[in-house]
Amino acid sequence: MPTVVAETARAFDATSDAIDDVNALKGQLWNSNSEFDASKDKTQFRQYEDACDRVKNFYKEQHEKQTVEFNIKARVDYKSKKRAHMGVWQAMEMLDTLVDESDPDTELSQIEHLLQTAEAMRRDGKPEWMQVTGLVHDLGKLLFLFGSEGQWDVVGDTFVVGCKFSEKIIYPDTFAANPDSADPVYSSEYGIYQPQCGLENVMLSWGHDEYLYHVLKDQSTLPEEALAMIRYHSFYPWHREGAYKHLMNGNDFKHLEAVKAFNPYDLYSKSDERCDPAKLRPYYEKLIARFFPPQLDW
Ligand SMILES: O[C@H]1[C@H](O)[C@@H](O)[C@H](O)[C@@H](O)[C@H]1O
Numbered sequence: 001m002p003t004v005v006a007e008t009a010r011a012f013d014a015t016s017d018a019i020d021d022v023n024a025l026k027g028q029l030w031n032s033n034s035e036f037d038a039s040k041d042k043t044q045f046r047q048y049e050d051a052c053d054r055v056k057n058f059y060k061e062q063h064e065k066q067t068v069e070f071n072i073k074a075r076v077d078y079k080s081k082k083r084a085h086m087g088v089w090q091a092m093e094m095l096d097t098l099v100d101e102s103d104p105d106t107e108l109s110q111i112e113h114l115l116q117t118a119e120a121m122r123r124d125g126k127p128e129w130m131q132v133t134g135l136v137h138d139l140g141k142l143l144f145l146f147g148s149e150g151q152w153d154v155v156g157d158t159f160v161v162g163c164k165f166s167e168k169i170i171y172p173d174t175f176a177a178n179p180d181s182a183d184p185v186y187s188s189e190y191g192i193y194q195p196q197c198g199l200e201n202v203m204l205s206w207g208h209d210e211y212l213y214h215v216l217k218d219q220s221t222l223p224e225e226a227l228a229m230i231r232y233h234s235f236y237p238w239h240r241e242g243a244y245k246h247l248m249n250g251n252d253f254k255h256l257e258a259v260k261a262f263n264p265y266d267l268y269s270k271s272d273e274r275c276d277p278a279k280l281r282p283y284y285e286k287l288i289a290r291f292f293p294p295q296l297d298w
């Protein structure tokens with residue numbers, strides 16, 4: 001073997017040994033960690049008035065910057081770029097470095113949040129397609145590693161842009177600083193939309209939901225309900241607060257049921273016992289193989 005190749009091969013072996021060591025250590029940590037807050041009841045989640053400055057500052061910035069103009073640009077950018085080519089588990093590992101600034105309820109890594117969501121569904125006997133939807137639902141946060149402007153265009157609750165900002169969105173006063181609030185069309189009840197036009201025809205603020213929906217709609221065999229769960233899971237003003245009825249069509253009422261069924265697993269599993277990715281991986285790799293190709297374009 002030529003020396004350069006032999007050296008590279010040795011370096012590669014050494015690196016993968018080191019990765020195995022780190023994973024083994026992580027496994028021990030996960031096994032020994034039992035400080036989860038099982039006592040947290042449902043009223044203690046999403047307490048935005050009492051949230052820390054990190055969360056408040058996040059939404060202040062997001063609500064100022066998510067304009068129609070930005071949203072059109074983000075969609076053009078999405079279509080004109082190739083970001084990565086990799087499998088689902090690899091994407092989960094890649095996302096693991098992100099700590100979500102918008103989330104008042106967990107500081108766990110994203111891989112753990114994804115596993116907690118899927119595991120809670122599995123415990124309740126939910127179908128495989130739903131478990132795998134829980135497993136991938138936040139992978140859109142990879143946008144943050146693919147050149148987003150910040151976290152404000154990746155995470156957090158979503159809302160409609162192009163018409164009046166709903167009072168049902170958290171921190172509604174912060175929209176005063178969004179230039180669209182001063183636009184006569186964008187600030188009107190229907191804005192650029194028609195009554196009952198259907199949510200698929202409105203622009204939801206750009207972020208991980210919309211991005212992942214576009215990535216998966218042509219690269220998975222997930223059913224329509226699963227794609228709705230992904231696309232609308234952060235749309236709390238709609239699925240929790242009942243806003244935007246005037247833009248919904250018949251299909252959206254069906255989707256609303258699906259998203260409502262998904263939500264408790266996403267939200268309340270945040271206080272569940274921690275998950276060990278290495279232990280759970282074989283089970284989920286099997287599910288992944290049923291619904292996704294080995295590698296996807298992200
Ligand atoms: O802070 C969270 C987090 O970013 C979630 O991934 C998102 O789905 C929620 O809507 C949001 O409240």
Ligand SMILES: [Fe+2]
Nearest residue numbers: 137138233234
């Ligand atoms: Fe999310």
Ligand SMILES: [Fe+2]
Nearest residue numbers: 113137138266
């Ligand atoms: Fe989530």
